[in-house]
Amino acid sequence: MTPGPVRHVPQPAAGAAAPGARVGGPPRGGAALPGLPGLPGLPGLSAPALRRLRHFAPLLPALATVLLLAAPVGTGDVSTSGKVTPADAASAVLVATAAVRVLRDRARPLTPAAAAVLGAPAVGFAAAAATSLDPGAGLAGFLRYVQVFVAVPAAVVLLLRDRRDFGVVAGAIVLLALVQGAVGTWQYATGSGASYMGEDVRAVGTFGPSDVMGMATVVAYGLVVAVGYALVPPRPGAPRWLRPAAMCCAALLVVPLTVSFSRGTWIATAAACLVMVLLAGRRQAVRVLAALTAAAVVVVGGLGVGSHMISERAASITRVTDAPDSSVTDRYTLWAAALGMWREHPVTGVGLKRFPAERDGHAGLALSSASDTAGAGQAFAREPLLSPHNMYLLALSEQGLLGCTLLAGGWAALLALGLRKLRTFPRRSGRAPGLAAVGLLLWQCTDFLYADIGGPSTVLTALLLGLAAWWALHPEDGGAR
Numbered sequence: 001m002t003p004g005p006v007r008h009v010p011q012p013a014a015g016a017a018a019p020g021a022r023v024g025g026p027p028r029g030g031a032a033l034p035g036l037p038g039l040p041g042l043p044g045l046s047a048p049a050l051r052r053l054r055h056f057a058p059l060l061p062a063l064a065t066v067l068l069l070a071a072p073v074g075t076g077d078v079s080t081s082g083k084v085t086p087a088d089a090a091s092a093v094l095v096a097t098a099a100v101r102v103l104r105d106r107a108r109p110l111t112p113a114a115a116a117v118l119g120a121p122a123v124g125f126a127a128a129a130a131t132s133l134d135p136g137a138g139l140a141g142f143l144r145y146v147q148v149f150v151a152v153p154a155a156v157v158l159l160l161r162d163r164r165d166f167g168v169v170a171g172a173i174v175l176l177a178l179v180q181g182a183v184g185t186w187q188y189a190t191g192s193g194a195s196y197m198g199e200d201v202r203a204v205g206t207f208g209p210s211d212v213m214g215m216a217t218v219v220a221y222g223l224v225v226a227v228g229y230a231l232v233p234p235r236p237g238a239p240r241w242l243r244p245a246a247m248c249c250a251a252l253l254v255v256p257l258t259v260s261f262s263r264g265t266w267i268a269t270a271a272a273c274l275v276m277v278l279l280a281g282r283r284q285a286v287r288v289l290a291a292l293t294a295a296a297v298v299v300v301g302g303l304g305v306g307s308h309m310i311s312e313r314a315a316s317i318t319r320v321t322d323a324p325d326s327s328v329t330d331r332y333t334l335w336a337a338a339l340g341m342w343r344e345h346p347v348t349g350v351g352l353k354r355f356p357a358e359r360d361g362h363a364g365l366a367l368s369s370a371s372d373t374a375g376a377g378q379a380f381a382r383e384p385l386l387s388p389h390n391m392y393l394l395a396l397s398e399q400g401l402l403g404c405t406l407l408a409g410g411w412a413a414l415l416a417l418g419l420r421k422l423r424t425f426p427r428r429s430g431r432a433p434g435l436a437a438v439g440l441l442l443w444q445c446t447d448f449l450y451a452d453i454g455g456p457s458t459v460l461t462a463l464l465l466g467l468a469a470w471w472a473l474h475p476e477d478g479g480a481r
Contacts (some may be wrong), residue, residue, distance in 0.1 A: 068085070072208075117473065119150060128397070177221060177222020194207065207457065227277075261309070
């Protein structure tokens with residue numbers, strides 16, 4: 001049988017689609033997208049959307065750590081240790097994710113200088129735990145301090161790749177602040193907050209009266225981030241609505257911050273925002289300060305906004321030396337007790353988590369036995385005074401001069417590096433992340449004069465330190481994308 005003519009089948013040119021293949025859009029049947037190995041196509045999502053999803057997937061533990069703080073958490077007995085919140089669990093996943101990524105990439109993740117700045121405080125923690133008279137409390141304190149001041153900040157530094165990643169995490173903090181602020185404002189407006197001067201009007205958000213500083217801290221973080229993004233033009237390619245949205249968020253967060261009645265938070269926020277305004281440039285500073293002055297005159301003077309409680313609380317800031325109230329007297333007494341502990345154990349302190357046990361032996365008679373808490377859905381309770389409400393004195397008393405120097409010295413190094421980088425960073429390249437990072441660290445260093453770690457919001461403090469460390473220790477381009 002004679003063979004028929006041979007048909008010539010043309011082959012597709014290099015780079016051309018095969019016959020019958022779809023051009024554009026996600027592939028059929030959930031096939032893996034080109035350039036995204038192992039990520040199946042999802043119905044309804046385009047290839048660019050899936051690429052963005054894959055890009056931000058490593059940030060999910062950090063976002064969960066932030067957003068889980070919006071859920072109410074029962075604090076229980078504040079004198080007991082070992083309480084693990086969902087946000088703490090998410091922070092453990094965050095640390096594990098960073099460790100797996102480092103092992104998988106097999107690359108040096110940090111420069112020796114960066115590793116020294118982030119890891120040096122662990123030396124002081126270990127020394128204080130090893131010399132403590134209570135080994136169990138020392139071990140528990142060591143794990144907690146390493147989590148807050150070493151592990152979580154280092155994990156954030158390792159996971160953030162550019163300023164876009166920074167903006168995603170910072171946006172989550174602002175969102176959390178808006179949620180907690182809305183709850184706190186509702187508590188003040190309806191009289192369902194924590195007890196203050198005989199009325200249930202103090203805004204505490206979902207943290208409850210046992211952690212009256214929790215909502216104020218979260219709202220202040222969000223306000224500082226929003227101010228940082230509102231003060232400078234966004235980087236090229238950023239959405240145009242970003243700066244106006246930041247301005248609106250900052251204005252909204254002033255309300256819950258005010259009705260939190262937290263004097264230390266007010267002072268820290270005012271100081272951080274003032275420095276940020278000055279760092280944004282002289283012309284910008286003049287415009288912003290003039291606008292704030294005019295707004296204050298109109299709102300407070302013209303409209304008469306501001307209750308007697310708020311004005312009395314603000315006026316009490318100037319009377320903390322001449323006529324201090326009971327809370328200020330307690331704080332002074334606790335500070336004196338912390339200094340007394342340090343004098344007896346100057347090098348390594350009395351041991352981690354040993355301040356409550358040593359307090360009565362060093363405190364004067366002016367110290368109250370406990371503080372009263374009530375409202376926001378909880379019955380009246382007496383909460384023991386377990387810390388000096390000053391992070392520097394807490395570190396000095398429990399860790400001695402060694403631990404306090406390493407811990408505070410690390411913050412000072414991050415602040416100096418962050419300020420230097422912000423000063424030399426191109427003004428038209430999007431300095432908002434740097435301004436927000438420096439502002440957050442300034443806020444925390446100021447607030448630590450009146451507060452210390454404790455409560456569910458502590459894990460957010462660890463994340464904040466990570467953001468500040470990322471800006472200070474990242475390569476000079478600051479994450480160009």
